[in-house]
Amino acid sequence: MLDLTFEPPKPKVIAGAKHDWELVIGMEVHAQVASNAKLFSGASTQFGAEPNSNVSFVDAAMPGMLPVINEFCVEQAVRTGLGLKAQINLKSAFDRKNYFYPDLPQGYQISQLYHPIVGEGEIIVDMEPGIARKVRIERIHMEQDAGKSIHDMDPHMSFVDLNRTGVCLMEIVSRPDIRGPEEAAAYVLKLRQILRYLGTCDGNMQNGNLRADVNVSVCRPGAYEKYMETQDFSHLGTRCEIKNMNSMRFIQMAIDYEARRQIAIVEGGGEIVQETRLYDPDKNETRSMRSKEEAHDYRYFPDPDLLPLEIEQDWVDGIAESLPELPDEKKSRFVNNFGLSEYDANVLTAEHENAAFFEAAAEGRDGKLVANWVINELFGRLKKEGHDITESPVSPAQLGGIVDLISSDAISGKIAKDLFEIVYTEGGDPAKIVEERGMKQVTDTGAIETAVDQIIADNPAQVEKAQSNPKLAGWFVGQVMKATGGKANPKAVNEIVQQKLGL
Template sequence: MLDLTYDSPKPKVIAGAKHDWELVIGMEVHAQVSTNAKLFSGASTKFGAEPNSNVAFVDAGMPGMLPVINEECVAQAVRTGLGLKAEIHLNSAFDRKNYFYPDLPQGYQISQLYHPIVGEGEVLVELGDGTARTVRIERIHLEQDAGKSIHDMDPNMSFVDLNRTGVALMEIVSRPDIRGPEEAAAYIAKLRQIMRYLGTCDGNMQNGNLRADVNVSICRPGAYEKYMATQDFSHLGTRCEIKNMNSMRFIQQAIMIEAERQIRIVEGGGKVDQETRLYDPDKNETRSMRSKEEAHDYRYFPDPDLLPLEIEQAWVDEIAGKLPELPDAKKARFIDSFGLSDYDASVLTADAESAAYFEAV
């Protein structure tokens, strides 16, 4: 197989009024697991059903209802981890993350803070100009989705749809290795491509099945290299998180707008506050949503209704043996076997269906 080599892309540099600044970006991608049933109930995950029709008693937070783990959700998380060359943890556990939303009837979200099912991995992000960057994956954990609050159906009332409540999500957390808005979009596209090849997430961003929280900070040139040498975050600027982004274009716009906002604050002698922000595409601005919570704010504790999750290495090996050929390997094989250019191979392997059609004819 042909060994593809790339140059590392240069970081995005933004000229401020006084100094040049570089971007540092980390991402938390929420990918809806492709299964017929939810993470802890047998309720359907079908999109577009009548409001509140795909809701089991446990999803609605009814007293005395106990969660039961969906094995296929666990298998899909393992497949995703293997596809990202990540460590699979044979022992993991679920925690309760306590907070209030009107569309979170239990009053907590079942997640995996302390013991995630998938550990460190990586993904190669190609930019199409002969450059690529390896983005490190810190972890992947399973968690429940919340429901949906609807505010535009009545001028005086809001409505709640619990169909999405309890649907399984994989939260894929990257290291702060992304250095520009184009890289951020390419990273999302590559994750989406890999998961679609694996069949673990359909990647439908319009339906909210793939969305991202984008952590943006700025630093002076050379500071990131100091961070990489020491893994000391003090070399980087204070990060702000932009929540629930589900558009490649808006992700890029929001990153630039937020970076420019931080530069104005710092060069004006101010201090960037760590907080969660929302992006308004109509006004092309980010605005404060809330101060950034820490783990203790959510009062995490082990979920008393769920035993620690233990899986066998033989089961993981069985899943690994059935994985399809993934995009990077397929692209390299197309170049090596068919003499295709890097660009042509990238186009043909962009999705599994196109690649299969090409090979068939």
């Protein structure tokens, strides 16, 4: 396992006009379940379909249409809970959350307020090499997504697209353990990584499949510690919720703006109104959306069309046995088995596909050398061209073949880069390319000695300089490499040059 130091949250301190203030942040992340069908109907969840083409009678709230729960969505929620080391509740229930909006045909949302399917868990957030923090998860519940109101197609009309209506969401609710904008972004990034490894959500924030509601409040130094002792939220100040954040960068910017807005109000003698706000990235500001309704305003009550959900422990155990190796465990194994630095292991495990590529390329090889080529050469080239590892023209076997040629001294590092370029742009077997194009490294010391002798004989003045200043011997190494077309073994060249010059 990695040798991690768990630190208590470090608050970001903001200096107001009169006092110092600290941030307190809690997050409600809505993750769309990776399922082909909706939570209570068989309608498709395909993204980008024609408006109102993925709508069943249940989704449209036609009279007499009853919801039927999708077992796969339940399995995905349980799988997520297990991945977050959370308590799985064998009994849960659905409630109706009543409110009226054009994109909510039923006039209520089916959710889980009182009896969620997943209880308390935790996420380990990596802050810097060797330093991590734990963010407590309060609960995960399933709920229906609403539709989408469209206001920009006609200046005189609004439109409603119900394709998203009824899509299963997991709402992952954290405790107010996050203390700064950077930590908030790191938390969402780690949660997204885990969900993608589990296969329970694709984490596509651009499509709205992962979005966060961010609760922000400010308090005086020491107040958070009092909250942790008493669990009394009154110590934390009045919070405001920033809705539907779908960018790590915007999450940080919105938190910073909202904290400073609240500080200015309080120091000016005003009071923070608990409300829901939206973030405008163009103006870099939050603005009021609506006052924050309390739970009783939604008139929650058990959904009469759905029986309480009961699952068996054996079923949960079966899901647990099928869990993949998760990011933290994989990173630890890469460090221990391949001798990688924690930084390199972090880069390679950031995405499941990246880790799989590295592991396939590193099998039976020098893990550090393979990691260097994957991260610096392959990832660097792919990023430059706007591609990810799934679009790589170089396979793990081809990259491994290049590393084999380096390890066996068949080619030098310089030749390897030329070879990589050929494989990347043209494809082919690295070993065959080296053989057919005469790219093999010259390891014959006799041939190298001949080249060194010739360079020394042609440059007597340079010999005198090198003998009085050994650092200049590198000039001879460069000349020999140039004379051999870069094919001479650099180590052998350096040793022979040193010997011939008497250094």
